[in-house]
Amino acid sequence: MPDFTVKVAQMETGLKAREEQFKGEIQAQLGYLRSYQQKHQLSDEFYKRWKDYFTCCMLEKKLFLIPNQTVTAKLPLWYQDELHATLPYFQNHHLLYLREYQNAARLLQLYLGLRQHNYQPLTNNQKLSVINQFFTGPTRDFLLLMLYQSMSENKIKDIKLEADLLATCQTEPYRSYLTRMLQKPTQVLSAADALLTQRNQPVRLQALAAGSRLTYVDFWASWCAPCRAEMPASKNLKAEYEAKGVQFVYLSVDENPAAWERAVKQLGLSEKESFLVPNPATSGLTKQFNLKEIPRYVLLDRQGNVLDANAPRPSDPKVHQVLDRALEE
Template sequence: MNIRLTSTLLLFIIFGCKNDYNKKVIERHPEQIVLISKYAPQRYKFFISQDSLGSIPIDTTGAYTYIQRPTFEYYDSQNSINKWIPKTNKLDTLVIPYYQEYLELSSRNGFASLPHTFLIKNGDTIVFTYKDKIPHLEFANRPTKDLEANYNSYRLKTLFNNKYTSHYKVSFGFILDKNEDFEATTTKYYQEAVKDNERELELLDSLYKTKIISDTDYKYRITALNQLMESYKSNKAIQKWLNINNEFNNEESMPTDFGFDLSKADSLMKFHSFRKYLYRISQYDLKYITENNGNSGGSYIDSRIRFDSIIADGRFNQSVKNFLLFNAYEGIAMDFKVKDKEEYFKKLQQNTTNRNQLEKLRKKHNLDFNYADILQLSSIENKKTTYSELLEKNKGKWLYIDFWASWCAPCRQIMPESRKLKKELENKGVEFIYLSLNDKKKNWKTAIIKDSIGNAQHYFIENGNASKVIEDLGIETIPHYLIYNTKGELINGYANRPGKGAKEQLEQSINN
């Protein structure tokens, strides 16, 4: 079954289905949407080998990943991406002022490449409960069919038996299939995804013909599937496999070309699948830059080139450029130096009309380049200082400085060794200083308590994204360790980790 649908089909989102259960009707409120969350689950461990949604782990010693607490994303009336993270184990409510006919909520699904998406009409009041810790939606003000409202959960159970989908495994199957390389697992699960896509299209046909789902939802779901299948074309391993295997080179079985009508971008921006499409076509087939920073590294495209290309791209109107330029700048903020961040932030100011989002970005990354030559710090008591003042204050002591963050697993795992090292050197005049980089203050303070490292000097770095000091110190990844002598001179900019040679380095430096 080959269906090609354009984005115009997404404009027919009107719910009109009836169901057979009784609900107390809540008064509709014009120009606002009310979201109610009932006892959202906390983040929890999912043990990878026991691959089934809602299962209780039998063995808690194997490899695991964290399933994050539910987070809902939506495109608001101010043309900005917003996130709502409901309070855990409590009732929580969000009222969204809204001025269009309907809104799409999306929530990441850890088992599938497609997010859980929910279509909400303006004036709706909806309630989220959590079945197997997955959001389950009910409309409190009007009737609708449960399957239609929660189609993503239905497809996961019906087509994939509540296990990882083939679509998910296209990108992450190499984690599950440890004996195969990335390219082998990618192409293997792509073939499965093609078959599963056909099965899902047949399922949607059946649901539509029997009037279990509406015309609107049918078209909406197929559009999301087409976008997902089209996204595989940008995968190099899949491109190579398709070129080699002639069986996929005939018109019937080749993936069908799929695109959106960009002239309707303003009305389509609310849809997750459209935003993913924009992200994909704005990569411009840029080659990946690969880094190897000792124990870690990464790959990323040159977001500076992408940023400039988006500005020059005549296909995009201002709404699309607003969205994509902020997205590209996040890549610049993550991967490039302060001079690039400053240059492209000025370009962003000149090329966006979304001033609200600009201010949010400035606050998120503390992008005040007037203080680029200073590293601003805050103590646990919120007393302000700078890195140079900290060094001056501690002159006369040997300093072992640990750059870390609460979200950094290697940083946290080595803290017991750090406590041990501190105790072993307590009579050697060594001061342990912990500086939290690119962190959140609440999480930072909690981690200090959990890791029992409070008996030391702790500071939160306020402007890590906009300070040249971090670059001058050569800090590209964390954890990162420095050793200063009693004169306040940096004598080792790449010191060993606790338990991995740090003690020997410190003792040798002190004794020389």
Template sequence: MKRTLSLLLLSFICLNSFAQNLILKLGNGDKQSEYNFYYTDEVAMGHPYFGIKGTEVITIDKPVLLVEAESSQNCYLVNPGDTLVLRKIKGASATTVTRTNKKYTKVQNDEFLFFARLIKEIGPIRIPFTCPPDFKKEMSKQQRELKIRAMHQARLKYLKDYGARYKLSDAFTQYCRSLFSGVLIQDILTLCRKSETISALSVKEYAKDFDELKRELIAYPSAINNKQYQLALVNLSYLLTSAINEKKYSVVSSLITKHFTGGDKEFLLAYRLIMLIREGKLSVEVAGNYVKQYSINYPRSLYRAKVSEYYQNGVNAKKASTNTATVLINTKGNKSTWANLITQNKGKVVYVDLWASWCAPCKAEMPASHLLRKQYTNKAITFIYLSLDEKQADWKSSAASLKLPEGNSFLAEGDFEAKLARDLKITSIPRYLLISKSGQIVLPDAPRPSEAILKLEIEKLLKN
């Protein structure tokens, strides 16, 4: 399958600006291994996971950070025109990635391998949301921060030692320092607030630290295209606006404008607006006015086109509610349409799980989905599982092993090229939809089954 994605820019690598293929291939004799990677687009949206079977060809026009969707978080800098060979080593926690191109200098190849070597020696770049065992529940806020900062210093020391050994470019070193500073801010804020094993800290405990944390972010000329830096900005912005209803975008934007400047400000204004649009929290008319105003205020913004694109996606999502062109196939091979499915479930809330047999993150959410479905037994809600597999055999086999309910399990004819998928701009999965009792898609990018906020959204729709 060939896909075109908007990906994370790493502008310090000098390459041709026109689109080229990135080819990912399985190593010799590797037929069974499952590989899952993700990227982000330039406004840090989503985690477009995709699996690789045989050879995957992706068209890109900028360098990207390829991240393995495993606990190791292994990642590599890859460029347009690269050919990568993937191998699973028995007993290893991460995939071995080899770049076969011979056009690179030793410095460039050492930079390509830097993150994989760092992770092997120091550990994952980000602390996972499940708190590591060495962060004890009774640890104080200060103790947790000291431990996080110690991890940050270890990464910086590794970068310094690596640079002394392999002679990294100044631009690459500066990029890594900016990235690590973003990781530091994220871990301080998210580990202490979202961990499963540590009591959540009040946002108010960090609100007073906003200015200090913001000063710790290390700027870099292309940091606005640095995912970790971007996400640190996002977390700081939510800290700043925690006492405000986020639907009041005009108030949110005023605060962001007051505390951020330049590309950081333009990114945050775009990100917060896009999130409101994606989550269906603004009407089409209100969102359209904000999008228009953004374009007027920032005519040269790097994010102007993305804001408009996500707005149009939101408009298309509303239209997709009544789309009749997408054919659905049930487990018996019978065909129906998306429109018929929506009509049959009028009067009920519908939660749609878009998945595929090759998508490891999709399958990882299934236990939470089964539990949620049981909790809503005899309620006015239907759970639909819609596969975007290319082959019926792969879908049926995986659906059976996952014990998906046959009556609500379907294959979308055309996979990612199905009209429904195109209307909703579905280029990555897992993806979830929430549909109201009237048959309208109200959340075209709904929370995952494992996210607590999903229940709140479902309850609101059940009451209407």
């Protein structure tokens, strides 16, 4: 217990010193800026712009410790209140052109979310709730866009959450960008999407998709070890979701049909769910999905629309969230 008390005291001292340093820095910067303005007879607008810049730099540094959840959880209450008190500054939407303002807003959003959720990692829905609760106007919409970009970079597809993002975002050009990114691709059907059954009969992907609420497409090949390694998880996923209206379709890009058929038997895939993509190197289907590596997973709705062109793989826990959300639509 004494050791903990010492550490708390050390943190208090360090934070107070840190605050004094920041205060001294900005006072020196603004003092120099005022004298420079007067010496060169520059406008008040010049002074204000640079004052805004220095203030945003200071806030960014003040909030920079937030990404460390362990440190953030141990911050003394007076310092947490100080961080919370910076929130009104982020009504200065005209400062969004400054990278430092953007960074500070994102850090404050993270801090407010951690504090509200007992310093535990936040889900994307919780992040959205925090943004809507504490931020308004263009700054809120900038943070919404950053949330979407983070989801996109991590290949997270959440149809309901994306709809909520678009419904909330009102500021241009953020709204237009979100609209473009969230527009569903056109139907996957084209003359080039014909597949072959094991009986060498043609079938279209749209016709397959029409048979179920959702279709989880698995692009694989007999020679692809990672593809085959996912098959046990895929069978478990199928057992869980097939009764809910999700069908599983396995599309092989094997150049050798005999190798494909042999692998189908080895893996225990049924004939009604396993198909061959003819001439995969030039297939319109592989080009449409920009298929450059496998395994690759795609989620379709009943109309053959692409809900997720980079769906999580069967062994990824995120796949449950994606399927559950899609089934709710």
